[in-house]
Amino acid sequence: MRLEVEVLDTEEEVGRRAAQLVADELAAGRLGAFGVATGSSPAQVYASLAAGRLPGWDGVEVFALDEYVGLPPGHPQSYAAVIDREVRAPLGLDPGRVHVPDGAAEDLTGACDAYERALEERGGVDVQLLGIGATGHIGFNEPGSPFDSRTRVVDLTERTVADNARFFASADDVPRRAVTQGIGTIARARRHVLIALGAAKAAVVRAALEGEVSEECPASALRTFEDVLVLLDPGAASQLTRRPASRRSPAGAR
Numbered sequence: 001m002r003l004e005v006e007v008l009d010t011e012e013e014v015g016r017r018a019a020q021l022v023a024d025e026l027a028a029g030r031l032g033a034f035g036v037a038t039g040s041s042p043a044q045v046y047a048s049l050a051a052g053r054l055p056g057w058d059g060v061e062v063f064a065l066d067e068y069v070g071l072p073p074g075h076p077q078s079y080a081a082v083i084d085r086e087v088r089a090p091l092g093l094d095p096g097r098v099h100v101p102d103g104a105a106e107d108l109t110g111a112c113d114a115y116e117r118a119l120e121e122r123g124g125v126d127v128q129l130l131g132i133g134a135t136g137h138i139g140f141n142e143p144g145s146p147f148d149s150r151t152r153v154v155d156l157t158e159r160t161v162a163d164n165a166r167f168f169a170s171a172d173d174v175p176r177r178a179v180t181q182g183i184g185t186i187a188r189a190r191r192h193v194l195i196a197l198g199a200a201k202a203a204v205v206r207a208a209l210e211g212e213v214s215e216e217c218p219a220s221a222l223r224t225f226e227d228v229l230v231l232l233d234p235g236a237a238s239q240l241t242r243r244p245a246s247r248r249s250p251a252g253a254r
């Protein structure tokens, strides 16, 4: 089991570091399936990967962590639309290789089971990008989510709804439910990269890395995973009491 924490000077450097790890896996022919997160944290990773114009994306399957329930198909803030804009189009991926849980299905349980099966058939993802919510969620696994949970429909906490209101006209427009890969589903990825940016994440980053490993902080489950890299900017790292390894830009400049 390996969990490394690195603090980089800027959001851009965090993005480049994560993109480098993904690019190395791709170049080594080990990126059959790429697990992607939405939200602000991974934006620089995708920008950096797109700027790299790497060969070899053709055969890669992409799996999203989660999707809102109840948004009409094509809604610009549905995660299917976000991933299409931020990942698929910039990397030039075939839409048929991009998988997002179906939050608009009539039979949501069936859609969750189908998503879990698709992941299983693929043998799980090779590299999973993760953000962390203020509640400690990974994917949309809010506090109390069992560590062996699978893809399922969940209720979002009021805190998560409030945090995600920035993507919608108002908090009233944010869906209250989502389909998310479970923690047990996420755990099956071969490698995980968690990204947290900004001082607003400092308390939850500390809880996840230094607090109890408990369902009350779903991201603490990372400490039970096989191979985890946590990438932080100085704000997100500011409440850690144990000093993690730091990296700087190649020039070493601050």
Ligand code: F6R
Residues within 6 Å of the ligand: 036, 037, 038, 039, 040, 041, 042, 065, 066, 130, 131, 132, 133, 134, 137, 138, 139, 140
């Ligand atoms: C999104 C997801 C969430 C976000 C988390 C942090 O697919 O799975 O867990 O990663 O809410 O969001 P940001 O990065 O916007 O702070």
